[in-house]
Amino acid sequence: xxxxxxxxxxxxxxxIRTRLLQMGGLxxxxxxxxxxxxxxxxxxxxxxxxxxxxxxxxNEVGIDExxxxxxxxxxxxxxxxxxxxxxxxxxxxxxRVGDKAAKIANMSRKLHQGGNQxxxxxxxxxxxxxxxxxxxxxxxxxxxxxxxxxxxxxxxxDKAIDAAFNAILRQLITYMxxxxxxxxxxxDIIWIAKAIERVGDHxxxxxxxxxxxxxxxxxxxxxxxxxVASE
Amino acid sequence: MSRRGxxxxxxxxxxxxxxxxxxxxxxxxxxxxxxxxxxxxxxAVLACVHARQLVALLAWLDAPEKRAFPxxxxxxxxxxxxxxxxxxxxxxxxxxxxxxxxxxxxxxxAVPDGLVIVDASHRIHWSNRAAGAHLGIHLPRDSGVIIExxxxxxxxxxxxxxxxxxxxxxxxxxxxxxRIYTIRVVPLGDANKLLVSLDVTDARRVESMRSxxxxxxxxxxxxxxxxxxxxxxxxxxxxxxxxxxxxxxARLMSDQTARMLTLVDDLLxxxxxxxxxxxxxxxxxxxxxxxAQLQAEGKSLSDGRHRLDVNxxxxxxxxxxxxxxxxxGNLVSNAIRYTPAGGEIAIEWAMHEGxxxxxxxxxxxGVAAEHLPRLTERFYRVDRGRSRDTGGTGxxxxxxxHILLRHQASLSIDSEVGAGSTxxxxxxxxxLPAAK
Numbered sequence: 001x002x003x004x005x006x007x008x009x010x011x012x013x014x015x016i017r018t019r020l021l022q023m024g025g026l027x028x029x030x031x032x033x034x035x036x037x038x039x040x041x042x043x044x045x046x047x048x049x050x051x052x053x054x055x056x057x058x059n060e061v062g063i064d065e066x067x068x069x070x071x072x073x074x075x076x077x078x079x080x081x082x083x084x085x086x087x088x089x090x091x092x093x094x095x096r097v098g099d100k101a102a103k104i105a106n107m108s109r110k111l112h113q114g115g116n117q118x119x120x121x122x123x124x125x126x127x128x129x130x131x132x133x134x135x136x137x138x139x140x141x142x143x144x145x146x147x148x149x150x151x152x153x154x155x156x157x158d159k160a161i162d163a164a165f166n167a168i169l170r171q172l173i174t175y176m177x178x179x180x181x182x183x184x185x186x187x188d189i190i191w192i193a194k195a196i197e198r199v200g201d202h203x204x205x206x207x208x209x210x211x212x213x214x215x216x217x218x219x220x221x222x223x224x225x226x227x228v229a230s231e
Numbered sequence: 232m233s234r235r236g237x238x239x240x241x242x243x244x245x246x247x248x249x250x251x252x253x254x255x256x257x258x259x260x261x262x263x264x265x266x267x268x269x270x271x272x273x274x275a276v277l278a279c280v281h282a283r284q285l286v287a288l289l290a291w292l293d294a295p296e297k298r299a300f301p302x303x304x305x306x307x308x309x310x311x312x313x314x315x316x317x318x319x320x321x322x323x324x325x326x327x328x329x330x331x332x333x334x335x336x337x338x339x340x341a342v343p344d345g346l347v348i349v350d351a352s353h354r355i356h357w358s359n360r361a362a363g364a365h366l367g368i369h370l371p372r373d374s375g376v377i378i379e380x381x382x383x384x385x386x387x388x389x390x391x392x393x394x395x396x397x398x399x400x401x402x403x404x405x406x407x408x409x410r411i412y413t414i415r416v417v418p419l420g421d422a423n424k425l426l427v428s429l430d431v432t433d434a435r436r437v438e439s440m441r442s443x444x445x446x447x448x449x450x451x452x453x454x455x456x457x458x459x460x461x462x463x464x465x466x467x468x469x470x471x472x473x474x475x476x477x478x479x480x481a482r483l484m485s486d487q488t489a490r491m492l493t494l495v496d497d498l499l500x501x502x503x504x505x506x507x508x509x510x511x512x513x514x515x516x517x518x519x520x521x522x523a524q525l526q527a528e529g530k531s532l533s534d535g536r537h538r539l540d541v542n543x544x545x546x547x548x549x550x551x552x553x554x555x556x557x558x559x560g561n562l563v564s565n566a567i568r569y570t571p572a573g574g575e576i577a578i579e580w581a582m583h584e585g586x587x588x589x590x591x592x593x594x595x596x597g598v599a600a601e602h603l604p605r606l607t608e609r610f611y612r613v614d615r616g617r618s619r620d621t622g623g624t625g626x627x628x629x630x631x632x633h634i635l636l637r638h639q640a641s642l643s644i645d646s647e648v649g650a651g652s653t654x655x656x657x658x659x660x661x662x663l664p665a666a667k
Contacts, residue, residue, distance in 0.1 A: 018379055018388075025383025144380035145373065 009074050013083060016066050017143075020087050020094075023059040024140040027094045030056065030101035031136065031199055035129035038108040038192060046112075049105035056098030063091045082216060086209040090143070093202040093209075097136065100195040100202075107192045111185065124171065125193060128164040132196045135161065135203040142210050154207035155219075161200035168193045242306060246277060281307075345412075345428035348419060353378050353391065356423070365412050365428040366402075378426070391416060391424070402428070411435055440608075447610035451494055451625065455487035490624075497626040500557070501609070504633040510551035515664060518580045519543045521556060525578060529563045536572035544581040545588075546665035548658060550638045558634040561627040562591045562654050568623065570595030570651070587658040598646040606644065607632040631656075638662065 030049055037045035067088045070076065076084055135157050142150035172186040172193075208219050250273030258266025287301040288311070300315055302308070339346060345362035349355055354375050355368060363369045366382050373381065379388045382402070390400040394416035402412045410432045419425040462480045526541045533539065548555065566576045570593045577592040598606065602613045610625040635642050639659050646652035 014377070018377060021380045021383055022385075022388055025387075026385045028383060029385055140383065141367070141381065145376060 009076075009080075012070055012074070013076075013080060016063065016070065016084070016087055019059070019063050019066065020090060021140060021144055023056065023063065023091070023094055024136075024143070026052075026059065027056060027098045027101065028133065028136055028140065030098055031104075031129075032133050034101040034104040034108070035126065035133070035196070037105060038111075038129075039126050041108075041112045043109060043112060046105040046109045050102050050109075053098055053102040056095060060091050060095040064088055067091075079213065079216075082213050086213045090206050090209050093205045097199050097202045100199050103195045104192050107188050107195075111188050114185070124164065124168045125189070125196070128161060128168060128193060128196050131157070131161045131164060132199040132203070135200050136206075139203040139206040139210070142207060146210065146214050148211055148214050151207040151210040155204050158200050158204045161197055165193055165197040238306075245305065250274060250277065343430070345426070347378065347426040347428075349378050349424050349426065351422035353424075355381075362426075362428065365430065387414075390414070391426075394424075399429070444609055447625070448494075448498065451610070452491060455491050458487045459484050494624045494626070497624045497630060501626055501630055501633065504554075504630065504637070508637070510554055510637055513550055514552060515547040515549055516552045516555055518545060518548055521552070521559070522578060522580060524556070525559055525563050528560060529567055529576070529578075532564055533567045533576075537567060537570055538575045540575065540577040542577070542579040542581070544579070546582070546663050548580075548587060549662045549664055550658075554634045554637065558631045558656070559589060559591075561631045562589075562656075565623075565627055566591045566593035566595065566652075566654075569593065574651075582663075583657075585660050587660075587663045588655055589658070590653055590655040592651065592653040594651040597648040597650055597652050598644070599648050600646075603644055603646065607642070 030052060033045055034049045036042075037049060067084050070084055071081075074080075135154055138150060138157070139154045141147070142154060169190065172190055175182045176186045205220075211217060211219050250270060253273060254266050254270035257269040284301070284303050284307040287303075291298045291301055301311060303311055340360040342359060343361055345359065345365035345368075347355060347358040347362045347366065347368060355370075355373050355378055358366075358368045358370055358373070368378070368381060379391065384402055387400060387402070394400075399413035399415045402414055403410075410430060412428045413431050415427045415429075417425040417427065462484050465480070522541050522543045526539055529539050563576070563578060570576060574594040576594075577590075579588075579590050579592075581588060581590075598613055602611075605611045606613075607628045609629045612623075612625055632642055635656050639662070640656050643655045643657070644652060645655075
């Protein structure tokens with residue numbers, strides 16, 4: 001009887017993880033599509049990203065509800081409890097990433113509709129976006145495999161995105177100083193770069209939660225993760 | 232039954248009968264007590280011998296890899312001999328199965344399609360090497376992981392739950408990046424599923440290239456035709472065109488028809504090059520002569536606006552003269568068309584590290600790095616307006632590439648925007664008979 005119950009419980013936990021990772025897949029897709037649309041100037045694709053954001057939001061609400069129900073019905077302990085807690089935190093991160101994707105799409109639409117293109121569409125943005133999507137993908141992979149080593153690598157990779165963001169910033173500042181007419185356009189691009197940089201931060205958060213699930217160590221804000229990652 | 236009977240007879244003859252015989256002898260010679268004693272001693276010795284063998288066998292069974300297989304004579308020897316024979320057969324059988332399995336795995340890993348087997352709850356059971364490249368699934372790390380956790384593309388989970396037999400799932404996930412895969416799901420046994428992933432990137436690219444090619448040809452022909460038709464309509468609608476104007480229109484129309492003719496010629500050249508694998512005839516081409524001809528043609532095209540510098544330092548080149556002339560001529564005319572007046576163009580044929588290199592260096596507009604890989608595609612243009620103004624068909628470099636391929640030569644391009652470009656065609660040494 002108890003064996004049957006625990007099996008049912010395992011299935012429910014697995015189901016929550018599957019839903020979470022499916023949502024992760026959707027969000028990955030959104031970010032990638034938003035950055036692609038920014039580089040290609042495809043207005044239709046931008047609109048699609050913006051429209052699909054509500055799908056991400058619906059996922060967040062659904063998974064959160066599942067978590068609450070599971071805690072109420074099964075009173076999980078130890079690693080199971082950590083998993084449920086981490087899932088509800090990761091969901092928030094993923095939803096934010098979804099928002100960032102919509103924001104990138106929105107800003108790109110504004111930029112491309114504005115028409116006047118004084119600043120070339122920087123390939124640095126694409127590079128930065130590539131780093132961010134890679135990080136998000138690795139973070140979700142480490143969640144799928146419960147792989148602490150991979151999660152630590154993700155946390156370490158955040159530095160590269162920060163550096164790329166700073167490089168973009170410096171470049172845009174040069175443009176703005178040379179020609180003040182580029183300021184509004186440059187500001188929009190900064191917003192996009194900032195959104196991409198934030199995607200990397202959220203990916204690192206997800207990786208921290210993976211470490212928390214597996215080893216029970218909370219590495220947030222402690223600097224410990226970075227120390228561990230550099231080892 | 233008879234085997235067992237013969238075994239029993241042997242046991243009786245070799246073990247029991249001697250003991251009983253000795254006991255009987257003792258009974259007769261020494262009395263009943265001695266007889267019993269000898270019999271008891273004999274049986275005790277027999278039991279001890281058997282117990283020792285039994286212990287040795289048990290010890291070996293507990294740790295077969297550490298101990299040597301026990302040896303013995305007599306009945307035990309037979310038993311142990313048969314046992315070891317059976318074991319040898321088993322080991323050989325297992326090795327054969329393992330070898331078959333190993334070669335089967337090797338064959339599965341060599342399959343270019345990705346193969347993944349999942350069970351009823353979609354946990355990964357087995358996958359081959361290609362699945363690692365296509366879907367990022369690597370064994371043994373991912374054994375037992377639910378496949379939807381790794382392949383997270385929206386729609387994949389739904390497809391896996393209810394696969395459509397007729398149309399595969401098209402995957403262009405972040406994991407796949409620039410490549411496109413199709414995934415088919417085949418039921419395997421009662422509950423398992425086999426996923427087959429196929430790399431269709433090249434097929435799709437060819438497909439899209441073909442359709443853009445047709446669109447491009449139509450567009451290129453349409454533009455001059457529209458111009459010609461416009462003039463013709465003008466002529467037919469009102470006949471009042473003065474002589475000078477008519478002359479001008481006729482000149483424009485003839486320009487446009489000439490352009491169409493060049494385009495059709497280029498297309499025909501290209502399709503002929505594609506249809507045949509190798510040049511019809513080959514000869515030792517006198518390069519000094521060919522370069523002189525190129526220089527003359529270049530001069531007339533440049534009309535004195537550029538400085539042409541021709542250097543022939545290499546030996547004769549084995550190949551089809553007409554084709555080589557066409558390829559080199561294309562490179563030279565490109566250089567002239569993309570170099571502003573006053574620029575410099577250096578044409579050179581020389582040996583570099585054992586290969587013959589024909590190079591055209593100009594001080595022209597140059598090509599940005601991102602365009603270089605696609606430069607030899609048909610109708611690929613860095614700047615649409617400009618190249619048509621200068622009279623290009625968009626097929627020149629495609630023709631060059633084809634001709635060079637037929638001569639086993641390679642084309643390399645170095646370019647910097649604003650500083651000029653260098654096009655190099657390198658021919659293998661066996662095409663340079665005089666150089667040896």
